[in-house]
Structure formats: structure tokens, C-alpha cells
Amino acid sequence: MKTYEIIFIISLLVLVVFLFVFIIVSINNYNKGGVKKYNLFSNFLYELNGFRRYNKLSYTYFGALILLLVLMIMPYFVFFLKGRGDLAYRILILVFSIVSSSSIFALFFVKMSQYKLHLAFDCLLASSNVCLLLVHALFIGLGDRAGFIFSNKTFSILSLILGIVFVIVELALMLNPSYKRWFKMMSVNNDAQSRPKYCYLSVLEFGSLLVYVSSFILLTIACFA
Numbered sequence: 001m002k003t004y005e006i007i008f009i010i011s012l013l014v015l016v017v018f019l020f021v022f023i024i025v026s027i028n029n030y031n032k033g034g035v036k037k038y039n040l041f042s043n044f045l046y047e048l049n050g051f052r053r054y055n056k057l058s059y060t061y062f063g064a065l066i067l068l069l070v071l072m073i074m075p076y077f078v079f080f081l082k083g084r085g086d087l088a089y090r091i092l093i094l095v096f097s098i099v100s101s102s103s104i105f106a107l108f109f110v111k112m113s114q115y116k117l118h119l120a121f122d123c124l125l126a127s128s129n130v131c132l133l134l135v136h137a138l139f140i141g142l143g144d145r146a147g148f149i150f151s152n153k154t155f156s157i158l159s160l161i162l163g164i165v166f167v168i169v170e171l172a173l174m175l176n177p178s179y180k181r182w183f184k185m186m187s188v189n190n191d192a193q194s195r196p197k198y199c200y201l202s203v204l205e206f207g208s209l210l211v212y213v214s215s216f217i218l219l220t221i222a223c224f225a
Contacts, residue, residue: 002082004078004081004082004083005223005224007078008075008078008079008223011071011074011075011078012075012216012220014071015068015071015072015074015075015216016213018067018068018071019068019071019213022064022068023048026048026049026061027048030043030047030048040202040206041197041198041199041202041203042197042198042199042202043199043202044107044111044112044118044199044201044202044205045104045107045108045205045206045209046107046108046109046110046111046112048108049061049065049108049109065105065108068105069101069102069104069105072097072100072101072104072212073097073098073101075216075219076093076094076097076098076219077094079093079094079219079222079223080093080094083222083223084147084148084149084222084223085139085140085146085147085148085222086139086146086147089135089139089146089147092131092135093132093135093136093219096128096129096131096132096135097132097215099124099128100125100128100129100132100208100212101212103121103122103124103125103128104125104208104209104212106121107121107122107125107205119201122201122204122205122208123174125205125208125212126170126173126174126204126208127174129170129208129211129212129215130167130170130171130174132212132215133163133166133167133170133211133215133218134163134167136159136163136215136218136219136222137159137160137162137163137164137167137218138163139222140156140159140160140163140218140221140222141156141157141159141160141163142156143156148222148225150225151225152225155221155225156225158221159218159221159222159225162217162218163218166211166214166215166218169207169211170207170208170211173203173204173207173208173211174204174208176200176203176204
């Protein structure tokens with residue numbers, strides 16, 4: 001196994017473990033300080049950020065989020081430098097991964113009180129995810145015509161199918177007709193006690209985060225298949 005492949009695997013594993021631990025610890029800290037428990041369907045990413053809520057943990061949270069941003073980009077950066085495929089493909093997925101990761105990072109800080117900016121980052125995250133997945137599906141699906149010589153053609157077909165499925169999921173999150181009820185999300189603002197059971201903007205955020213993490217499946221196939 002090549003050195004860059006080892007670095008890729010390690011960075012990806014560290015990302016998954018770190019993201020899981022960060023979310024669990026942040027939810028636990030949120031639950032300690034509030035009457036209502038954290039709910040992935042009605043709470044926002046910025047509420048997991050204890051940067052402004054816990055003075056003693058301020059720098060810890062900020063440092064953890066910086067590290068999370070780096071980890072979300074690292075596997076794509078490694079693949080850009082040493083991976084397979086056309087240069088155009090590697091540039092595009094690196095750019096879209098940076099935009100998606102940066103949007104996730106921003107959503108940990110921008111509150112709903114700044115709803116226009118918050119919504120802008122939600123839209124940026126969702127659209128960059130769609131572009132990232134389409135580039136994956138297009139180039140990997142092309143196989144050897146895009147510089148990917150797979151040991152088994154099944155990997156090319158699998159990547160194409162997964163890419164399309166992930167795009168459909170992201171579009172379903174982004175184009176949910178329930179967003180027409182914007183006044184409900186506006187009225188709840190930062191009051192977690194009076195929110196509806198399902199706040200669709202929250203679902204979009206966490207769903208998009210999950211879709212972005214899922215994109216590493218396609219990147220791994222492109223790297224090793």
C-alpha cells in the first residue's frame with residue numbers, strides 16, 4: 001500500500017471517529033444546560049457549539065471545530081495530490097469539498113437570528129453537495145475514459161448508482177415543499193422550547209452533513225478500486 005493511501009485511510013478514520021465523538025459530547029453538554037433535550041429534527045448545528053455558552057470550554061470548542069474542518073477536507077486534499085483520475089476531476093471535487101466543509105463550519109456559528117446568512121450557508125452546503133456528488137458520479141462512472149482503470153467494472157457502476165442516490169437524497173432535502181412554511185421557523189428563532197417537532201431547516205442541515213460524509217464512500221472507491 002502506498003504512503004498516500006495510508007494517509008488517506010488514517011485521515012478518513014480519524015474524521016469519522018472525531019465527528020461522532022464531537023457530536024455526542026456536544027449533545028451531552030447541551031442537554032446538561034437546557035430543559036429540553038437536543039433533537040436532530042428541531043435543533044440546529046450552531047446549538048452544538050458551546051463556544052459562547054461555556055467560557056471554560058470556549059477555546060476547546062473552537063479548536064475542535066477548526067480540527068473538524070481540516071479533517072473534512074484532508075482526504076480530498078490527499079486524493080487531489082496523489083489520486084487517480086483527470087486533473088479536472090480532482091480540482092472540481094477538491095473545490096466543492098472545501099465549499100461544503102466551510103459551509104458546515106459556518107453553520108456551527110451563524111444563528112437563526114441571522115436567518116438570511118444562515119439560510120445562505122444552508123443553500124450553499126446543499127448545492128455544493130449536489131455538485132460534488134454529480135462530479136463523482138460522472139467521472140468515476142466514465143471509468144478508463146476519465147483515468148480510472150478499475151480492477152472490476154462493478155465498482156464503476158456502483159459509484160454511478162450511489163452518486164445518483166445521494167444526489168436524489170440531497171435534492172429531496174433541499175426541495176422539500178414544507179419550506180413554504182417559513183413563518184414557523186421564523187417564529188421559533190432561538191427558543192428551543194416552542195419549536196415544532198420537525199423543523200425542516202434542521203433536517204436539511206443534518207441531512208446534508210450526512211450526505212457529505214457519505215460522499216467519502218465514492219472517494220474511497222475512486223482511490224482504491
